[in-house]
Amino acid sequence: EIAHPDGSTTFNVFGVKAGASWKGPVAEITTTEYVDGQPQKVRARFRAYGSYDEAFADYGRLLSNNPRYAE
Numbered sequence: 001e002i003a004h005p006d007g008s009t010t011f012n013v014f015g016v017k018a019g020a021s022w023k024g025p026v027a028e029i030t031t032t033e034y035v036d037g038q039p040q041k042v043r044a045r046f047r048a049y050g051s052y053d054e055a056f057a058d059y060g061r062l063l064s065n066n067p068r069y070a071e
Helices: 052-065
Strands: 026-035 038-047
Touching: none
Parallel strands: none
Antiparallel strands: 026 038
């Protein structure tokens, strides 16, 4: 589970990143991304929620409304 720098939870149990359209709170952490099959450490912004209920609701919206997951 992603945590804020102070160790408090973001409730982001799904690892949802905060893209340019995300207007809510974020937590920026170091994570591993694979570029051309090679792991690289990068700083990335992830969505932060006020509760697990908010996280689950947002994840449901993401899966329902994003064409990437339509199948």
